[in-house]
Amino acid sequence: MTGLLVLAGTPIGDVEDAPPRLARELAEADLVAAEDTRRLRRLTQALGVVPGGRVVSYFEGNEVSRTPELVEALTGGARVLLVTDAGMPSVSDPGYRLVAAAVAAGVRVTAVPGPSAVLTALAMSGLPVDRFCFEGFLPRKAGERAGRLREVAAEPRTMVFFEAPHRLAEALAAMAEAFGGDRPAAVCRELTKTYEEVRRGPLEELAEWAAAGVRGEITVVVAGAPPAAPTRLEPAELARLVTVREEAGERRKEAIAAVAAQAGLPKREVFDAVVAAKHAAPGAG
Known part of the structure; x- marks a missing residue:
């Protein structure tokens, strides 16, 4: 009888946002795979819970090598809990490889829904939310970043990006060049934390603001391309x-x-x- 893979959302800032089920899953799991075991320790202390099973690291550097070990535990009947530093596993975080491998092995996968920087930023942006797409992190190299932005310049849905604070100004300037400086956007910083801030405005203005330096976890929401004006027939x-x-x-x-x-x-x-x-x-x- 195979085990169960549980993907658990963790707070993106305020620890009080932890799903009520998270503490129970941490206590009942046979094996906890954590992106950062030190951050997991701080979280469990804040929640007042002690993991009931073995804790192992599962991050970008060891995903490939550790996935078979976790799948072996799952096929042997273990209940494996996967947590990342913040938000839901697999969304720009470790998890996809393990989920795919577990599914291929016939293991059931479930989730403990939790905080999401993508949905939180989208809801707070003030931009259309009826249709949206998640683009994750842009490439670090300027040429590759410009190419990626050209690919989505005509995207009609609201777009959500993650970005590192030290690359934010360059990313916003590249977006302004690809999408137009007047395209509405919102920069969401330190969501649910003490210094939470949402800065809204045209991309060109946001790029100028970010040039002075921005700190913290960043999520950028950009309005989709406006409908093209119909060609007037002669x-x-x-x-x-x-x-x-x-x-x-x-x-x-x-x-x-x-x-x-x-x-x-x-x-x-x-x-x-x-x-x-x-x-x-x-x-x-």
């Missing part, structure tokens, strides 16, 4: 489209109405284009 093209429909059997009235709807124009404007084309035709009296 009168001759409007008349041609009406003619095509007429030759296909439509009556002129219906053809004009259809072209007007297609072009987003008043029917009168399309009618005038048809009349003008008729008068401009060779042999017109």
